[in-house]
Amino acid sequence: MSIKKNWSFTIIALVIGFMIAIQFQTVRKPVVRDTRDVWELREDLLKEKELQSKLMKEIRSNEEKLASYETERSQSKEAVLRETLEELKQEAGLTDIIGPGIVLTIEPIFDEIVLGQPVSDVSPELLQRLLNELNMYEAKYVSIDGNRIINTTVIRDINGETKIDGKPLSQIPFEVKVVAEDLKTAEKLYNRMQVSKSIEEFFIDNLKVTVSKPFQKVTVPAYDNTIKVRYMEPIKADKGGSS
Structure with missing residues (x-):
């Protein structure tokens, strides 16, 4: 009996020790803080x-x-x-879209002569934040300077020049066209963009964003670049004709 008791005591001690070790590791694990900023x-x-x-x-x-x-x-x-x-x-995004929406015009706050030098570019960060706000306010289709914005669109700085899917922006001023679901949504979008935080940030960079009143018909052009499809390939049919 003493041998069985010893074995039982040994097994119980091992289980308790294992549980204590797990608890100790859990307590020692540092708390990971979320360091992301508001944006x-x-x-x-x-x-x-x-x-x-x-x-x-x-x-x-x-x-x-x-x-x-x-x-x-x-x-x-x-x-x-x-x-x-x-x-x-x-x-x-391969077709033109015509529908109710608004037009945003981005232009310098001051005349080039008063400012001393021309404002020739808009940073990718400003355009991204503007897009984020438009999407938040239920914009459905958007084009920037004639470039259709789709899910795979990339806006970035290349050699000191802001480009949309590899295409440089035109000289300022240029337009951002937005089509909403319906006229009611377009009116809400217009009202919200009047107090937009991103527009305030454009102002800091000596740029003015003018928001038009909602139009019945705004045309957002089709995406004219080649859409690259990755990680997909055609399925080869079997001899019987089925895939």
């Missing part, structure tokens, strides 16, 4: 909201497609494919 937190929140909104729209779109397929089975497959293709082109 980074705001951008992260915006990305999450955009993702949530995109997922909800995709769900509604798929539900509508399913209902359409159920009620209109007599419709030809070719017509359905063409409609789906047009929707995909629109989502990818």
